Amino acid sequence: MVDSTIKILTLVSFLVLISQGYSKCSLSNLSIYQRPTGHQLKQFPEYRVDIINSCPNCVQRNVKINCPNFETVEFVDPSIFNVSGDVCLVNGGKPIVTNVNVTFNYAWSNSFILTPNSSIINC
Ligand SMILES: *[C@@H]1O[C@H](CO)[C@@H](O)[C@H](O)[C@H]1NC(C)=O
Numbered sequence: 001m002v003d004s005t006i007k008i009l010t011l012v013s014f015l016v017l018i019s020q021g022y023s024k025c026s027l028s029n030l031s032i033y034q035r036p037t038g039h040q041l042k043q044f045p046e047y048r049v050d051i052i053n054s055c056p057n058c059v060q061r062n063v064k065i066n067c068p069n070f071e072t073v074e075f076v077d078p079s080i081f082n083v084s085g086d087v088c089l090v091n092g093g094k095p096i097v098t099n100v101n102v103t104f105n106y107a108w109s110n111s112f113i114l115t116p117n118s119s120i121i122n123c
């Protein structure tokens with residue numbers, strides 16, 4: 001009885017591992033978090049942005065984010081976030097590995113809605 005329970009548990013965890021390893025990721029596995037830092041720059045509130053690839057086994061490169069009307073009085077390193085019209089390139093297009101935040105701060109009178117636009121997923 002105990003033995004067969006262990007066998008079933010082993011099988012279940014094996015299947016879970018398999019399905020995690022092979023499940024496909026998409027743009028929905030790119031998360032963008034934003035929050036006010038509580039600081040001000042030139043009297044504009046500052047915001048912190050964290051971009052995270054949550055796909056367990058895959059990098060995402062050439063990550064682009066919809067950033068319509070984005071403006072900032074704080075310098076944002078273009079190798080992290082390169083504003084180009086309504087679409088911004090993250091990390092200079094280089095791969096974003098799993099669960100390592102790509103972070104930058106900006107400051108403006110309001111925050112901007114930032115949503116994933118596209119990426120290339122390599123597993
Ligand atoms: C990717 O995101 C989708 C939608 O949020 C989710 O259902 C799926 O589990 C995620 N994939 C992985 C491998 O985390």
Ligand SMILES: *[C@@H]1O[C@H](CO)[C@@H](O)[C@H](O)[C@H]1NC(C)=O
Nearest residue numbers: 033034049050051052101103
């Ligand atoms: C990564 O981003 C998340 C969401 O903003 C945040 O909670 C977490 O502290 C960040 N981790 C690091 C190491 O900066």
Ligand SMILES: *[C@@H]1O[C@H](CO)[C@@H](O)[C@H](O)[C@H]1NC(C)=O
Nearest residue numbers: 078079080082083084089092
């Ligand atoms: C940022 O984008 C401009 C074009 O909009 C390009 O000339 C420049 O090389 C890019 N910089 C980085 C670091 O990707």
Ligand SMILES: *[C@@H]1O[C@H](CO)[C@@H](O)[C@H](O)[C@H]1NC(C)=O
Nearest residue numbers: 064066086087115116117118
């Ligand atoms: C990505 O950006 C292009 C150019 O702005 C736009 O036409 C397209 O609809 C965007 N795709 C997504 C998924 O937001």
